[in-house]
Amino acid sequence: MDSSGKIEIGNKIKELRNKKGLTQEELADRCELSKSFISQLENDLTSPSIATLVDILQCLGTDLKDFFTEQSEEQIVFGNEDYFEKHDEELHNTIEWIIPNAQKNMMEPIRVTLEAGGSTYRDIAHEGEEFGYVLSGTISIILGDRTIKAKKGESFYFRPDSEHYIKAGGKAGAVFLWVSTPPGF
Numbered sequence: 001m002d003s004s005g006k007i008e009i010g011n012k013i014k015e016l017r018n019k020k021g022l023t024q025e026e027l028a029d030r031c032e033l034s035k036s037f038i039s040q041l042e043n044d045l046t047s048p049s050i051a052t053l054v055d056i057l058q059c060l061g062t063d064l065k066d067f068f069t070e071q072s073e074e075q076i077v078f079g080n081e082d083y084f085e086k087h088d089e090e091l092h093n094t095i096e097w098i099i100p101n102a103q104k105n106m107m108e109p110i111r112v113t114l115e116a117g118g119s120t121y122r123d124i125a126h127e128g129e130e131f132g133y134v135l136s137g138t139i140s141i142i143l144g145d146r147t148i149k150a151k152k153g154e155s156f157y158f159r160p161d162s163e164h165y166i167k168a169g170g171k172a173g174a175v176f177l178w179v180s181t182p183p184g185f
């Protein structure tokens with residue numbers, strides 16, 4: 001779209017043609033149109049009929065719906081300003097959702113900071129898988145009646161098929177990444 005909000009069809013067609021590695025002549029041949037028509041079209045000197053536009057887009061491997069849908073660039077990298085943080089005074093933990101709105105995704109990663117004596121809430125058994133990586137300190141993973149220790153630089157992985165939670169081991173507390181699938185934090 002240009003500054004007036006008008007869609008620049010020609011420029012978008014030219015971009016698609018270049019992405020496909022086609023010359024104007026090759027595109028014209030595929031669509032059974034003249035090279036001069038393609039040139040005028042790309043320079044917005046002429047407008048195609050809907051039927052002609054559909055044909056051209058088909059030759060370029062797309063359709064009207066995709067052509068006119070504004071491609072919003074999906075955010076891929078997130079920083080501190082994107083994180084949502086929640087501190088739990090009672091359990092002495094801070095949870096940061098490091099991928100915003102992750103509940104719509106297949107995985108939900110969080111960064112957990114446990115103070116000395118801190119723990120996560122006790123979660124009941126559920127479907128899915130849990131993965132984590134200890135960034136600092138040591139933790140104890142309580143999974144049903146088992147207690148498994150992990151320290152800085154170690155990762156953990158389990159199926160949450162019984163009640164589970166994580167508590168800080170040691171006096172310094174701990175920080176770890178925790179990824180749950182499906183989202184459940």
